[in-house]
Amino acid sequence: MPIRSLAPLIAAAALLLLPPAQAQPAAFSAADLATSRALAARAAQSPLAYELVDSLVTEVGPRPAGSAGDARAVAWALAKLKALGFANVRAEPVPLRVWKRGEVQASLTAPYLQTLVVAALGNSVATPKPGLQAEIAYYADFDALKADTSERARGRIVFIDQKTDRTADARGYGRAVATRINGTSEAARRGALAVAIRSIGTDRDRFAHTGSTRYADGVAPIPALAVSVPDADLIARLQRYGQPLTMQLSLQAETDVPALTHNVIAEIPGSDRAAEVVLIGAHLDSWDLGPGALDDGAGVGIVTAAAKLILDSGAKPRRTVRVVLFGNEENGFDGAVAYADKYRDQVHQFVAESDLGAGLVYRFQSRVRPEALPAVRAIAEQLAPLNIVLGSNEGTPGPDAGVLMRRRSWPALELSQDGSEYFDVHHTANDTLDKVDPAKLRQNVAAWAVMTWLAAQSELSFGPMPLPRSAAP
Amino acid sequence: MPIRSLAPLIAAAALLLLPPAQAQPAAFSAADLATSRALAARAAQSPLAYELVDSLVTEVGPRPAGSAGDARAVAWALAKLKALGFANVRAEPVPLRVWKRGEVQASLTAPYLQTLVVAALGNSVATPKPGLQAEIAYYADFDALKADTSERARGRIVFIDQKTDRTADARGYGRAVATRINGTSEAARRGALAVAIRSIGTDRDRFAHTGSTRYADGVAPIPALAVSVPDADLIARLQRYGQPLTMQLSLQAETDVPALTHNVIAEIPGSDRAAEVVLIGAHLDSWDLGPGALDDGAGVGIVTAAAKLILDSGAKPRRTVRVVLFGNEENGFDGAVAYADKYRDQVHQFVAESDLGAGLVYRFQSRVRPEALPAVRAIAEQLAPLNIVLGSNEGTPGPDAGVLMRRRSWPALELSQDGSEYFDVHHTANDTLDKVDPAKLRQNVAAWAVMTWLAAQSELSFGPMPLPRSAAP
Known part of the structure; x- marks a missing residue:
């Protein structure tokens, strides 16, 4: 130098x-x-x-x-x-x-019927019109998904249960938000049909937090949504039951307008x-x-x-x-x-x-x-x-x-x-x-x-x- | 005795x-x-x-x-x-x-377009299918409505901005809930087309609080809904502008099932x-x-x-x-x-x-x-x-x-x-x-x-x- x-x-x-x-x-x-x-x-x-x-x-x-x-x-x-x-x-x-939000609805259909509070992530592609239904592949955090080299996500809806830490500055958010931005591509690469994430937020209110997600080059886009924190808690509790958890999802959106x-x-x-x-x-x-x-x-x-x-x-x-x-x-x-x-x-x-x-x-x-x-x-x-x-x-x-x-x-x-x-x-x-x-x-x-x-x-x-x-x- | x-x-x-x-x-x-x-x-x-x-x-x-x-x-x-x-x-x-909730949506259409977070009150009748639109008659609290002997409510949507006090016991709720139960009939008696109330709740979150309302004998039923606290704040701010405030409302419900x-x-x-x-x-x-x-x-x-x-x-x-x-x-x-x-x-x-x-x-x-x-x-x-x-x-x-x-x-x-x-x-x-x-x-x-x-x-x-x-x- x-x-x-x-x-x-x-x-x-x-x-x-x-x-x-x-x-x-x-x-x-x-x-x-x-x-x-x-x-x-x-x-x-x-x-x-x-x-x-x-x-x-x-x-x-x-x-x-x-x-x-x-x-x-x-x-x-x-x-x-x-x-x-x-x-x-x-x-x-x-x-x-721009990306334009359309109607969205999601629910758990097994082992128990439960309506979820969700929001599409910005840039998400739509599901097919009648929606889609699949078993959930649960990941406790984003690292768990990134470390997964198995076929578990394939044909499933990936759920990433990444928590957001409350910090005095934006660091807790900064650590968690990679899940929202990059989680979609990580799930898509593994053959997932869609990705749902625990909302990137520090509250425990029944609001879904939106925000943009991104499709990496060469990745086939899949629908992406955020689930409110109490609904993510529900999914976390149900996955501990050890029975197959299935989600029904319909998400409409327009991209590239x-x-x-x-x-x-x-x-x-x-x-x-x-x-x-x-x-x-x-x-x-x-x-x-x-x-x-x-x-x-x-x-x-x-x-x-x-x-x-x-x-x-x-x-x-x-x-x-x-x-x-x-x-x-x-x-x-x-x-x-x-x-x-x-x-x-x-x-x-x-x-x-x-x-x-x-x-x-x-x-x-x-x-x-x-x-x-x-x-x-x-x-x-x-x-x-x-x-x-x-x-x-x-x-x-x-x-x-x-x-x-x-x-x-x-x-x-x-x-x-x-x-x-x-x-x-x-x-x-x-x-x-x-x-x-x-x-x-x-x-x-x-x-x-x-x-x-x-x-x-x-x-x-x-x-x-x-x-x-x-x-x- | x-x-x-x-x-x-x-x-x-x-x-x-x-x-x-x-x-x-x-x-x-x-x-x-x-x-x-x-x-x-x-x-x-x-x-x-x-x-x-x-x-x-x-x-x-x-x-x-x-x-x-x-x-x-x-x-x-x-x-x-x-x-x-x-x-x-x-x-x-x-x-x-029983009463069964259907779809509901409400927005302000003048002086500014704003979508509202609302919920029908239990027992509410439906609006006509295309919905209804009318000027809002604003009342700062339930007493103000009860004291009104004018024709102001006639042909309008009555909004009752009754606050709920936070108390250690249920007394704050007890005082406010009369608005939800009896406000509908008070508005209907004065010729209102519908009634909207500030949610009976102590939060400031964007959730509408439902709960039952009641039609007094001889009163022609009108649709009734609760508006979330932040949306009630919005209505309160806008009515201070001194311009006509109009609301569009569509509420579906089935009664007596x-x-x-x-x-x-x-x-x-x-x-x-x-x-x-x-x-x-x-x-x-x-x-x-x-x-x-x-x-x-x-x-x-x-x-x-x-x-x-x-x-x-x-x-x-x-x-x-x-x-x-x-x-x-x-x-x-x-x-x-x-x-x-x-x-x-x-x-x-x-x-x-x-x-x-x-x-x-x-x-x-x-x-x-x-x-x-x-x-x-x-x-x-x-x-x-x-x-x-x-x-x-x-x-x-x-x-x-x-x-x-x-x-x-x-x-x-x-x-x-x-x-x-x-x-x-x-x-x-x-x-x-x-x-x-x-x-x-x-x-x-x-x-x-x-x-x-x-x-x-x-x-x-x-x-x-x-x-x-x-x-x-």
């Missing part, structure tokens, strides 16, 4: 080793810091984020990409962002092909560095089963309200503050991909997205070039009064922003939220406004306003990022 | 005034008390009640009276009670006419007072939306396990212990009415029913003739180690047992449960096994075993009751 490629690492290490007093020079002017404090103070009083979530779920509701609800959401967002006074408010079309969604964008134009962008995003679409108050109405409310506070502060940001409400985060990232293409040549100071509900922010992380870390530390100082600690420089900025980061190597910031209750209602009909705590939302807005404002003002450029090692010469 | 009819009241007052030491003579033999303590000790170790609930919901599931599930529940109960070794196990037929259910009965024959009965009951039926783990699988498990402990104690009860699993508690009390007719001439030492879920018992109450109160106090002494306090002599013995008490003036006992979480899932699809805490169930079993055993042994007859004042000569 040539010395040149080590230089950023050495610089980073050096910065990390500096005592705090030296590591945090006057990264921001007194005026910028005063504005930051004023933003935090005003956020603590602002009802705007909650009002936005309320308005979105009350007036629009479910808004899967390409649906009539999605079109209403786009119109809603354009009207709101214009009314709030942002500049350059626009909807950028994103053509895409041409449709149109939009990224909705609003800006606060910058002053001396207006060509550079600080991007704070959320996704406008939701799954179809519920109104998406937490996923991602909360994110829409948080980043919009944070930008509005900056707009109303009277202080003009140096870089352009851009709010991006992405289209189709839930089942394809088409909006993020389109954005990454369209704005490929624009300098992005950072990208970040709010998409873990309405829990308190507890940590601030970055993924910036090492030379920019003093600015990150100075931002962290301003976030500390909000009970936010500084994490590492290996942050992840959210799903759509993650697409941008990976495709464009743009720097990224992360405000990590407490997600311990988020996966109780995630991707269910139960993701409703009552799950949003207005006080917690206000703390989020404060954090996003402070972070966004200061990063927009920084003398330091957060990128370009060092080349990843694998790409190094 | 002649002196004779005052005598019982005077006796009761005298007993209540006696100091505890004198009020509790040696009501029970040392052997009976030893058995009582042994029963409590064994109950603390017994998994039986939970196993029974598990078995019922796993192998049968929903069991509305007269349905195929109900028939399976009756067969299940007969088999279980026989296998447990009880005597005189039998299913007593109860012919009845001839059917058959059964009371399932098992006994431990008494010794010297075998002709007298101590009746501990629960109801075997459930609503159709869920498996009825709490309502009333828990009660079935508790009273059956309590009787089984007595059966296995080696001590033969003096009076006959009778377990009665009533048919159709949920929508008509046909089982209780049939029992009251069939056994009208049998002496019942007491009737009691477990039907408030699986919360801890915190109180013991009675409704016995005053001369029997020393026995009640002596039983309370044995319940005290289970953290159960003695309440009044105005107890209520549960819904079916309440029918018996009112129709036959049989004495009654009550073990009051903590119901603070019960109405979160009551009458919903979400009433599943995971809501049952096995440890709390064991405390219930101990209390029921102690109470049943001692009341069966008592030298004192708990009845006959004093004539009610209105019936006094």
Whole structure:
């Protein structure tokens, strides 16, 4: 490895080793810091984020990409962002092909007749019209399926009883969700007729959690569905009876339907560095089963309200503050991909997205070039009064922003939220406004306003990022 | 009022005034008390009640009276009670006419299109096949509707936004449930096309709570449904917009369908007072939306396990212990009415029913003739180690047992449960096994075993009751 490629690492290490007093020079002017404090103070009083979530779920509701609800959401967002006074408010079309849910019903037919609460997974193919019926091949978790080299799954409906751990962050979900995404292909490879999974969720309510699944190349697609947690418990109990367990299943769906969604964008134009962008995003679409108050109405409310506070502060940001409400985060990232293409040549100071509900922010992380870390530390100082600690420089900025980061190597910031209750209602009909705590939302807005404002003002450029090692010469 | 009819009241007052030491003579033999303590000790170790609930919901599931599930529940109960070794196990037929749920769907159509989560109320008539659509007449609570002397409800769909308070006992439910039972007739009298109510429930989950409604004599029936709490919140928010709110509604149902259910009965024959009965009951039926783990699988498990402990104690009860699993508690009390007719001439030492879920018992109450109160106090002494306090002599013995008490003036006992979480899932699809805490169930079993055993042994007859004042000569 040539010395040149080590230089950023050495610089980073050096910065990390500096005592705090030296590591945090006057990264921001007194005026910028005063504005930051004023933003935090005003956020603590602002009802705007909650009002936005309320308005979105009350007036629009479910808004899967390409649906009539999605079109209403786009119109809603354009009207709101214009009314709030942002500049350059626009909807950028994103053509895409969508999956559409149809009717689903499933029941156990032996050893006892029991109706199950289920939901098709996104992208699932349909069953034949009359449905299908087969014995269940039970797997206690995803590893058990992956380890199975027998013929047990062939001609059967595979049931994967993978549990989701409740964790303070999204790690429990992160471990379990591979079952939903990849379990279908693992079952199909083994000759299964269909796959059913225990819902990826931390609740014990009778809601099925939807979410997308994926067919690996070369795999013949099979229908895939999630079973509510209490119904998964029922299957688990019955399989201990040691008798054949059979399931009847009918699932209708359309795949690959041409449709149109939009990224909705609003800006606060910058002053001396207006060509550079600080991007704070959320996704406008939701799954179809519920109104998406937490996923991602909360994110829409948080980043919009944070930008509005900056707009109303009277202080003009140096870089352009851009709010991006992405289209189709839930089942394809088409909006993020389109954005990454369209704005490929624009300098992005950072990208970040709010998409873990309405829990308190507890940590601030970055993924910036090492030379920019003093600015990150100075931002962290301003976030500390909000009970936010500084994490590492290996942050992840959210799903759509993650697409941008990976495709464009743009720097990224992360405000990590407490997600311990988020996966109780995630991707269910139960993701409703009552799950949003207005006080917690206000703390989020404060954090996003402070972070966004200061990063927009920084003398330091957060990128370009060092080349990843694998790409190094 | 002649002196004779005052005598019982005077006796009761005298007993209540006696100091505890004198009020509790040696009501029970040392052997009976030893058995009582042994029963409590064994109950603390017994998994039986939970196993029974598990078995019922796993192998049968929903069991509305007269349905195929109900028939399976009756067969299940007969088999279980026989296998447990009880005597005189039998299913007593109860012919009845039932209400059958069909498809339902409801949505708001203005000012915004929103799909609602709803359930028809039991006994509701159907809408015309194509459904109906009308403006909503919003009432903040049931009192507001009752007070309305205007024409506002005429030609509209009445929405009653009555909240259910969470209380330690069932009082919050008791206050709210009148809306479900009588709101339909109040709306119909005012010319409404249909009535929708906020679900009678303490949760904030997206489940509609069903339950029976009633058409008063002379009222032209209109369709009636419950809306989930988050959807009721949505309606409440939208009506504040001040624009006309319209609902589209289609509800199918069949009423007055001839059917058959059964009371399932098992006994431990008494010794010297075998002709007298101590009746501990629960109801075997459930609503159709869920498996009825709490309502009333828990009660079935508790009273059956309590009787089984007595059966296995080696001590033969003096009076006959009778377990009665009533048919159709949920929508008509046909089982209780049939029992009251069939056994009208049998002496019942007491009737009691477990039907408030699986919360801890915190109180013991009675409704016995005053001369029997020393026995009640002596039983309370044995319940005290289970953290159960003695309440009044105005107890209520549960819904079916309440029918018996009112129709036959049989004495009654009550073990009051903590119901603070019960109405979160009551009458919903979400009433599943995971809501049952096995440890709390064991405390219930101990209390029921102690109470049943001692009341069966008592030298004192708990009845006959004093004539009610209105019936006094």
